[in-house]
Amino acid sequence: MRDRIQHGIYHRHDEKPPPAYRLLLLNIRRGATSEETRRGLAEIWNMLNDLMEGHVRDLQGQPEPHLSATRSQFSSLDALISYGRRFFDGGLHDPHLSKLACPSYLAYLDRESPFPALAWSPQSTVGECDIAFQFTAHSVAAVNCAAVEVWKLTGDRGLPLEVVATYDGFGRVDGRGWLEFHDGVSNMPSQLRTAALQARTDPEWMEGGTYMVYLRIRVDLETWRKLDRAQQETAVGRDKLTGSALQSIEEGPEGEIIPIARPFPDVDASPEEQTAWRDPPETTHPLIEASHVHRANQTRASPGAPGSLRMFRQGYEFLAGIGPDGPHLGLNFVSFQRDLRVFQHVMHLPGWLGDVNFGGESGSANVTRAPSFLTLDAGGFYAVPPQAQGFPGATLFDT
Amino acid sequence: MPSSSPPQRDPVSELPAQAADEFQTRLAARLHQPDVAEFDTSLFTWPSHPAATEYTSLDWIAFPERVNACLGRRLALHLLDTPHDVIGEGGRSLQEEYAEWRVARGPGGITDVEITIETADYWRILAAHSPERVVELVGEFSSKEEPDVSLIYGALDPFAPGVTVSSREAAFADTMLAGGRSSYNNGAQGIVCMVHPDNSMTALLRLAVAACTPFEVTDSDDGPFRSATCLELAPRLKSAAQLGRASDPLIVERLARLAFEGRRVSLDFPAPLSITGIESSRLRTPSGKPVPPNWFRLSRPMRPDRPQAPRHQRVSLQVPQEERFCVSDLTDVATGEAVASGGQVADLVQISLHLLGSATSDVHRVSIDVSNDLDDLDCEDIRRKTAKHEGVDPS
Numbered sequence: 001m002r003d004r005i006q007h008g009i010y011h012r013h014d015e016k017p018p019p020a021y022r023l024l025l026l027n028i029r030r031g032a033t034s035e036e037t038r039r040g041l042a043e044i045w046n047m048l049n050d051l052m053e054g055h056v057r058d059l060q061g062q063p064e065p066h067l068s069a070t071r072s073q074f075s076s077l078d079a080l081i082s083y084g085r086r087f088f089d090g091g092l093h094d095p096h097l098s099k100l101a102c103p104s105y106l107a108y109l110d111r112e113s114p115f116p117a118l119a120w121s122p123q124s125t126v127g128e129c130d131i132a133f134q135f136t137a138h139s140v141a142a143v144n145c146a147a148v149e150v151w152k153l154t155g156d157r158g159l160p161l162e163v164v165a166t167y168d169g170f171g172r173v174d175g176r177g178w179l180e181f182h183d184g185v186s187n188m189p190s191q192l193r194t195a196a197l198q199a200r201t202d203p204e205w206m207e208g209g210t211y212m213v214y215l216r217i218r219v220d221l222e223t224w225r226k227l228d229r230a231q232q233e234t235a236v237g238r239d240k241l242t243g244s245a246l247q248s249i250e251e252g253p254e255g256e257i258i259p260i261a262r263p264f265p266d267v268d269a270s271p272e273e274q275t276a277w278r279d280p281p282e283t284t285h286p287l288i289e290a291s292h293v294h295r296a297n298q299t300r301a302s303p304g305a306p307g308s309l310r311m312f313r314q315g316y317e318f319l320a321g322i323g324p325d326g327p328h329l330g331l332n333f334v335s336f337q338r339d340l341r342v343f344q345h346v347m348h349l350p351g352w353l354g355d356v357n358f359g360g361e362s363g364s365a366n367v368t369r370a371p372s373f374l375t376l377d378a379g380g381f382y383a384v385p386p387q388a389q390g391f392p393g394a395t396l397f398d399t
Numbered sequence: 400m401p402s403s404s405p406p407q408r409d410p411v412s413e414l415p416a417q418a419a420d421e422f423q424t425r426l427a428a429r430l431h432q433p434d435v436a437e438f439d440t441s442l443f444t445w446p447s448h449p450a451a452t453e454y455t456s457l458d459w460i461a462f463p464e465r466v467n468a469c470l471g472r473r474l475a476l477h478l479l480d481t482p483h484d485v486i487g488e489g490g491r492s493l494q495e496e497y498a499e500w501r502v503a504r505g506p507g508g509i510t511d512v513e514i515t516i517e518t519a520d521y522w523r524i525l526a527a528h529s530p531e532r533v534v535e536l537v538g539e540f541s542s543k544e545e546p547d548v549s550l551i552y553g554a555l556d557p558f559a560p561g562v563t564v565s566s567r568e569a570a571f572a573d574t575m576l577a578g579g580r581s582s583y584n585n586g587a588q589g590i591v592c593m594v595h596p597d598n599s600m601t602a603l604l605r606l607a608v609a610a611c612t613p614f615e616v617t618d619s620d621d622g623p624f625r626s627a628t629c630l631e632l633a634p635r636l637k638s639a640a641q642l643g644r645a646s647d648p649l650i651v652e653r654l655a656r657l658a659f660e661g662r663r664v665s666l667d668f669p670a671p672l673s674i675t676g677i678e679s680s681r682l683r684t685p686s687g688k689p690v691p692p693n694w695f696r697l698s699r700p701m702r703p704d705r706p707q708a709p710r711h712q713r714v715s716l717q718v719p720q721e722e723r724f725c726v727s728d729l730t731d732v733a734t735g736e737a738v739a740s741g742g743q744v745a746d747l748v749q750i751s752l753h754l755l756g757s758a759t760s761d762v763h764r765v766s767i768d769v770s771n772d773l774d775d776l777d778c779e780d781i782r783r784k785t786a787k788h789e790g791v792d793p794s
Contacts, residue, residue, distance in 0.1 A: 085735075104472050107735040113689060116680035189618075192628075195775065202471040279625070281660045281759050282653075284453040299457055301652040302628035304775045306468070307459035307645030308652075341746075344733040345460060348678040349749055 003194055004208040004386035008080030008136050009336050011193035011312055018076055018136050021169035021316035021332060022143035023214060024150060025129035025380075027086065032160030034097050038397035040159035041081070041131070045391035047153050048079040048133075051146060057153065076138040077146055081392050082212050082382035087130040097130075098396040101203040103211070105340035109379050115347040117357050120376050121218045123328075126165045127378030132214070134334075140170070167216055167378065169316025169332040177317055178219050178329055181236050182243035184313060188303065196303035196310040199338045205395050208386035211340045213311075213379075215333040216318070220373040222326060231368045233259040235359040237291025245280040249287045257287070287369075292359030295352050303338075309346050311337040330377065340381050412669050412701060418528035422521065423668070429604045437637070442658045442762075443611040445604070447665030450757035454667065457653045457754075458675060461498035461514060462746035465643035469778035470785060476740040478785055482586055490586070491594055492784060496646050497603075497672055497750055499593045501586035502741040508727025512744040513540075513715040516672050517592040517699065519576050520600040526571035527564040530557035533571070541589035550574065550581040597641065603666070606647060609639035610654035611664050615764040626659035628652060631769040643776040650752060657754070661762030667753035670701030673710035676749035682738070683730045684722070690729060694718060695747075710753070716744050 003012070010017045028037050047057065054071025056062075062070065086092060088102035108128060114120060133150065135143040147166055154161045177183045188196060201207045224232070229240055237246050239261035250258040262280050265273045279300075288294060301308035313335045320328040337343055348354040355362040360370030385393040412419060427445050429435055444451065467475045480502050481490045491499050503511040526533050530552070538546040548557065555562065555570035575584045575591060582588040596602060614627045614635070629640070629648035632655055640647035657664045674697060682690035695716050700709030718725050729738045731747075738744060 104734050104736070107733055110683070110732045112687065113680070200468055200776075202468075282455055282657060282756070284455050284756075299459075299649050299653070300656075301649050302630070304628050304630040304642075305645075305648030305652055306464045306643060306775075307649045341733070344681070345678070348680050348733070349458075350676040351458065351749075354676075354678065354680065 002208070003198070004388075005194070005197055005210055005336075006080045006384055006387055006392050008078040008134050009197065009210065009312070009384075010136075010314060011190065011197055011336075013190040015190075017171055017314050017316075018078075018138045019171040019173070020135075020137045020140045020143045021171070021334075022135045022147050023167045023169075023332070024133040024135065024147045024163065025126065025165045025167075026131045026133070026150070026154075026161045027164050028093065028097065028130045029160040029162060030092070031094075032097075033095065034397045034399070036160050037097055038394065040154070040157075040161050042391055042394070043157060043159060044133075044150055044153060044161070045079075045081065047149060048077075048146060051149055052077050052079070056145075057149065057156075073139065074137070074142050074145070077142045078136045079146060080134040080136075080212075080384060082132045082134070082384045083393055083396070084129050084132060084380050084382050086128055093130075099399070100205050100396050103203055103206060103340070103383055105344060106211070106381055106383050107340075109381070114376055114379065116354050118215075118217070118347065118353075118374060118376055122375075123218070123377060124375075125378050127214060127216060128380040129164050131161065132212075132380070132382050134212070140168075143168070165378070167214075167318065167332060169318045171316055177315075177331060178221060179224060179232070179236070181232075181238060181240055183315065188310060188312065192303050192310075193312050195338075196312050197336050197338055205393075206383055206385060209392070210336045210338060210384045211343075212382040212384050213333065213335045213337070213340070213343050214382065215379040216330065216377040217333050218328070218330040218375045218377045220375075221329065223371065223373040227368055227371055230257050230259055231371075233261070234287055234369075235292060235371055237288060237293035237359065239264075245293070246288050246291065247280050249285055287361070290356070290359065290361050290370075295356065295359055296346065298352055309342045309352075311335040311342055311346070330374075336384065343381075413529070413532060414525060415528050418524050419669070421528075422524045425520070425524075426600060426604060426668075429601055430608065435605050435608050438609045438639075439612045440608050442613065442661075442663055443608045443654075444663050444665050446668065447755050448663040448757060451663050451665050451755040453662075453756050453758065455653075455657075455754050455756060456675075456751045457649050458749050458751040459496065459645040459649055460746060461496050461500075461516075461748040461750055462645075462742055463493055463495050464645040465495065465641065465776065465778070466493045466781055468643060468776055469781045474785075476742040479742040479745075480740045493781065494593075494745075495595055495597055495641070496644060496745075497593070497598050498674075498745060498748065499590065499595060499598060500741045500745055501590040505725065507725045509738065509741075510725050511715055511717045512726060512741045513590055513713070514674070514741075514745060514748055515590050515592060515699075515713045516598075516674060516750060517712045518598065518600045518672075519572075519592050519594060522575070522592040523568050523572060526552075526557075526575075527568035530567060533557075537583050537589065537591060540591055541583050543588070546583065550583050602639075603650075603671070606636075606639045606650055607654055607664075607666060609636045610651040611658045612655065613658040613661065613762045613764040614655060614767050615659060616767060616769055626652070626656040627767060627769065630775055631767065635767070641777070642774075643778075646750070646752075648775075653752075653754070657756050658762070659764060661760035662756040662758070664754060664756045667755050670710040670712070671753050673701065673712065673751055673753065674714050674748060675751040677714065678747040678749070681731050681733050681747060683732055685724055685728050685730075714748060 085106050085108050090096050135146040137143050175182050197210045199206045199209050242264040244261040244264050246259045247262050248260045299308045303310040316332040346352050357372040364370040498516050500514040552570040553574040557567045574581050584591040615624050616627045629651045640651050677695045679692040697711040697714050699712035702710040
């Protein structure tokens with residue numbers, strides 16, 4: 001199948017996600033017709049394409065070299081359009097916005113209990129909407145400006161869309177997250193990613209597209225930092241400094257756990273050693289099996305095996321503020337997969353992430369062995385149709 | 400039913416010791432049959448090698464992934480539940496993930512979904528050696544105090560003096576398995592064991608042996624070296640595995656990887672397959688409350704000697720009578736849909752394959768050239784089986 005996945009998903013060879021991220025959530029005004037919505041989205045999409053070429057609506061006629069500076073500002077901007085469960089909700093949109101079928105697993109997150117081991121935070125807020133735009137770029141200014149340009153356009157042109165929320169994020173060049181561990185080490189080689197990403201027919205309009213999971217996960221850093229390094233490494237399943245996978249766990253004289261990681265390869269390492277640090281032999285140690293990296297990828301199989309439940313993760317950290325009670329921070333968990341069913345299984349299956357908050361032994365009374373420090377601030381599932389004439393998803397509005 | 404002193408039982412199963420031995424012998428002999436012996440059998444051992452002491456497992460979902468991908472979800476769910484005797488059109492012939500089910504419906508909708516992963520290979524032995532136990536179990540599964548023995552053994556009286564074990568096995572197979580499928584095993588009154596030919600120990604052994612070959616792939620001149628993927632191995636498996644399923648490709652990749660690591664591998668007998676997890680957290684009652692996990696009743700533990708890991712072979716979902724609603728009134732939050740089919744329940748059930756392996760060792764690996772152009776989904780047989788339903792709107 002030809003790769004028609006939208007830009008903004010950095011799965012192709014040699015692509016890396018740029019560090020700036022913003023998600024913009026929009027709802028379609030009640031009573032808006034399908035045609036009005038289609039025209040509105042087409043205008044937004046055209047405006048964003050102009051923006052990527054450096055054309056800002058308020059700066060028409062801008063002379064060189066200013067135009068060149070603006071062009072440079074937005075040259076790395078990618079915009080991705082996606083459709084949430086709400087878009088297909090006939091109870092909210094009368095008349096229906098589309099005659100086409102809603103994908104089966106494009107569901108609302110449960111308001112009481114989204115996942116068995118990941119609860120809503122007390123501060124939870126909106127994450128579901130009709131249309132979500134993802135903006136990524138090398139500069140924060142580009143993604144922020146893109147979001148505001150959408151807001152300006154909807155107001156200026158009276159488009160039937162209104163902004164309901166926006167979330168930002170950033171990536172670190174050292175590849176680490178707030179837990180200070182490397183993230184993304186287990187992501188797939190580029191040649192396998194399309195198989196994990198690309199949706200088949202059912203519904204047909206999604207063929208060649210993909211599905212996005214967005215979860216804004218709050219991290220209780222204070223709780224995490226109470227764990228010592230060995231406890232953290234056991235929960236994650238990797239060495240904190242090198243990112244090497246754990247290969248065994250020993251017990252010290254006081255009964256303390258001592259994680260043993262694969263040696264980090266030096267420059268003279270053989271190709272096999274180069275591979276083994278990130279992809280070690282099958283483990284049989286129950287504590288390593290219970291670690292986060294194993295739970296999130298229990299099968300370690302290629303995405304060509306549909307039961308492998310592989311997803312392509314492209315997350316961004318966030319810092320929402322620091323107050324007297326400490327920082328409000330976390331991870332914009334963003335994953336793309338060919339079917340949302342994959343993600344549901346990962347989050348509900350015991351032995352995967354259905355029975356622990358992050359990693360560790362399920363049901364352990366010892367909190368250091370199964371730390372709980374993640375809650376959900378916001379989240380939603382989105383269909384990301386393939387690139388198409390007009391804009392991705394334009395066929396949804398065909399009459 | 401005549402009573403007799405019970406024969407000596409195998410310590411870890413319900414089989415008489417002699418039957419357990421015969422089961423092992425039969426499976427060992429399977430490795431020497433031509434369609435298995437054509438593969439390199441050096442790393443796969445049966446019974447397990449003394450050095451194979453490290454335990455590992457892999458799991459998949461009971462819902463037939465390939466059928467879903469080939470037919471689309473709505474038609475797949477519809478055909479997967481079609482009754483019962485019409486092998487070749489739907490129902491059990493499409494239930495191909497080492498799990499088969501029946502759906503019981505009442506006036507208000509689905510009252511019970513029963514899923515079994517028990518193999519016909521095992522039940523043949525049980526039927527041959529323990530007719531009392533078979534009748535007892537069939538009665539339990541069909542809620543009949545005195546099940547009709549003729550619907551289990553046909554015209555043969557399995558308790559008659561002089562009846563041989565082989566005649567009992569043959570009578571059972573003719574009546575209950577693919578050739579006959581009595582109502583005790585076709586879903587009408589009950590389900591006893593799997594009947595799809597690929598959901599068998601004989602097929603699983605062939606798949607395991609075929610996959611357990613130390614191939615290596617080199618992505619470039621300087622590596623890295625890695626174990627092959629299921630797509631890369633497919634041309635070498637000679638139809639022992641079916642791409643597009645949830646189970647087979649995973650089994651292939653795990654065994655290939657263990658072989659790549661130079662391990663001797665075996666299935667963890669006597670119950671290499673078991674039901675290990677249920678996504679009960681996805682279901683909600685009509686009032687929006689989570690479904691209590693114990694509404695899923697696990698049964699048929701094959702390792703009663705290990706209460707921590709009992710290896711259940713069977714699960715059923717029923718709503719307790721006092722609740723005054725039924726399975727059809729439950730909602731799956733992952734889809735937002737009411738449970739209208741057995742396939743939706745199968746989508747909540749995790750099956751595991753349990754393996755034993757020796758420590759890693761140096762092994763001579765065969766380097767293979769790979770192409771990334773292989774198709775991972777073959778729908779031909781499914782489309783053939785379901786051709787007459789093409790274009791049918793299951794609603």
